[in-house]
Amino acid sequence: MRVGLGFDVHRLVEGRALWLGGVNIPWERGLLGHSDADVAIHALCDALLGAAALRDIGYHFPDTDPRYKGIDSRLLLRHVMRLLDEQGYRLGNCDITICAEQPKLNPHIPAMQRELADCMGCEPGQVSIKATTTEKLGYTGRGEGIAAHAVALIETKPVEP
Ligand code: MG
Numbered sequence: 057m058r059v060g061l062g063f064d065v066h067r068l069v070e071g072r073a074l075w076l077g078g079v080n081i082p083w084e085r086g087l088l089g090h091s092d093a094d095v096a097i098h099a100l101c102d103a104l105l106g107a108a109a110l111r112d113i114g115y116h117f118p119d120t121d122p123r124y125k126g127i128d129s130r131l132l133l134r135h136v137m138r139l140l141d142e143q144g145y146r147l148g149n150c151d152i153t154i155c156a157e158q159p160k161l162n163p164h165i166p167a168m169q170r171e172l173a174d175c176m177g178c179e180p181g182q183v184s185i186k187a188t189t190t191e192k193l194g195y196t197g198r199g200e201g202i203a204a205h206a207v208a209l210i211e212t213k214p215v216e217p
Pocket residue numbers: 064065066089093094095098
């Protein structure tokens with residue numbers, strides 16, 4: 057078994073859709089980024105890559121590459137899972153904490169779990185997502201951005217008989 061850690065932040069701006077955990081959340085602002093800026097998926101990808109010692113998301117999907125402009129981050133997560141599969145790993149479980157003052161994320165968490173489990177080819181029970189605020193402190197507390205932390209445990213796939 058191996059474990060990895062991921063962290064990401066994106067700035068909140070007007071005129072962008074808000075994507076978190078592969079779910080489009082109706083809100084007045086969205087996250088700014090080269091891709092769809094799904095900060096939860098980016099932190100998760102970095103945790104998975106970190107667990108396999110496969111560098112980081114910026115190494116695999118540079119934000120200077122026009123192929124990734126506006127890309128759905130679920131495609132990035134699917135690609136990361138293929139990289140792990142090629143190395144002989146599968147997901148054990150993952151746990152994500154999203155730090156956002158607004159909007160309220162709890163109603164969207166089951167949908168995020170389903171989306172991420174679908175991307176990773178696992179059961180929703182292997183995907184934990186938690187939402188928190190920073191009590192109005194710091195950049196997340198002022199609503200300037202949203203941060204996400206993730207840990208992932210991966211395990212070696214059993215050898216095919
Ligand atoms: Mg990012």
